[in-house]
Amino acid sequence: MIRRAYGLDQPVIVQFGNWVAKAAVGDFGESYFFKQRVSELIGARLPITLTLGLVGLAIAAVVSIPLGVLAAVRESTAIDRAVQVVALIGQAMPSFWLGLILMIVFGIKLAWLPVSGTGTWQHYVMPGIVLAFSAIPALTRLTRSGMIQALASDYIRTARAKGLSSGSILIKHALRNAAIPVVAIATVQLGFMLGGSIVIETVFALHGVGFLAWESIGKNDFPVVQAVVLVLALIYVGLTLLADMINAVLDPRLRSA
Amino acid sequence: MLGFLLRRLIVALLVGVTVLTIAFALTRLSGDLAIAIAGAKSR
Numbered sequence: 001m002i003r004r005a006y007g008l009d010q011p012v013i014v015q016f017g018n019w020v021a022k023a024a025v026g027d028f029g030e031s032y033f034f035k036q037r038v039s040e041l042i043g044a045r046l047p048i049t050l051t052l053g054l055v056g057l058a059i060a061a062v063v064s065i066p067l068g069v070l071a072a073v074r075e076s077t078a079i080d081r082a083v084q085v086v087a088l089i090g091q092a093m094p095s096f097w098l099g100l101i102l103m104i105v106f107g108i109k110l111a112w113l114p115v116s117g118t119g120t121w122q123h124y125v126m127p128g129i130v131l132a133f134s135a136i137p138a139l140t141r142l143t144r145s146g147m148i149q150a151l152a153s154d155y156i157r158t159a160r161a162k163g164l165s166s167g168s169i170l171i172k173h174a175l176r177n178a179a180i181p182v183v184a185i186a187t188v189q190l191g192f193m194l195g196g197s198i199v200i201e202t203v204f205a206l207h208g209v210g211f212l213a214w215e216s217i218g219k220n221d222f223p224v225v226q227a228v229v230l231v232l233a234l235i236y237v238g239l240t241l242l243a244d245m246i247n248a249v250l251d252p253r254l255r256s257a
Numbered sequence: 258m259l260g261f262l263l264r265r266l267i268v269a270l271l272v273g274v275t276v277l278t279i280a281f282a283l284t285r286l287s288g289d290l291a292i293a294i295a296g297a298k299s300r
Contacts, residue, residue: 002291016281023277032294220293222284233276237269244265248258 019226028227033219038227042209046231048118049208052200053193055124056131061186064136068143068182069170075148083144087137095196099130099203116205127197127204134196135189142185146178153177180250187243191236 003009007018022029028038071083106126107115114123150156151174159169198210205211209228216224248254284290 002295006290006294008291012285015285016278019281020277222290222293226280226284229280230276233280234273237272237276241265241269245262248261254261 029223031221031224033221038223042227042231045207045209045212048206049194049197049210052124052127052197053190055128056193057190059128059132060135060139064139065143068140069147071144072147087140090133091137095130095134096199096203098133102126118206127200127206131193131200138185139182142182146181147174150174150178180247183246184243187239191239194235195232
């Protein structure tokens with residue numbers, strides 16, 4: 001009965017063909033558990049996950065790029081070492097633990113931010129910070145190494161000899177070149193963040209795609225799990241494409257690669 | 258730039274198709290879907 005209702009009595013190749021044909025037009029079937037169209041379920045929850053991912057990436061960029069530039073400008077000093085320690089701590093700290101600590105301190109003790117839900121922008125601050133913490137170390141290190149390499153280049157020496165201000169040299173000349181790998185990694189990190197949002201959304205009870213995936217795995221709701229995996233993978237592919245395009249704009253030599 | 262974009266689009270499409278196939282195959286390989294839907298007690 002169930003086999004016939006869900007088309008499981010047909011050969012696997014026929015099931016695959018049907019699934020691909022429907023998936024290509026955004027029809028992922030009906031959820032076994034929610035009794036709702038999967039595309040509607042994902043459509044309703046995707047904006048929450050995307051908002052969370054973008055907030056996380058924005059926080060990561062705002063923190064890591066200035067930190068990386070600072071560490072490069074003050075290379076081999078106490079500031080540089082302090083930045084590297086901060087990056088190391090960020091990498092070593094489990095995100096669910098940081099989330100719980102932030103909830104206790106800023107949500108319960110200080111009552112500055114809401115601990116769960118999605119009603120206002122304030123609901124995205126703590127999950128965004130937690131999500132950003134996983135991306136900050138990689139972006140900081142990459143910015144630092146890129147800036148050190150750029151600052152040692154001949155064109156920077158020429159710019160200094162011409163009397164350009166240090167701000168102009170740093171931002172217009174060095175950072176532009178150092179930003180190429182940072183852009184590539186930042187977009188890939190956004191993809192990781194969207195995938196990693198399963199943990200964060202569960203901790204903060206945000207009803208996004210990650211939370212939907214977690215619920216669906218527990219309920220053996222395969223159409224939803226399949227669709228979530230596919231949507232997240234396609235977003236990742238799209239972001240990689242976007243990174244390639246931005247890099248091609250920043251460095252025209254990459255267009256022939 | 259157009260050639261570069263086209264090459265990247267083709268790669269993206271291939272990755273999409275691969276993910277589509279893997280997502281389908283993994284759920285089919287994970288066991289009998291009918292039992293998973295109906296519950297283990299329905300055997």
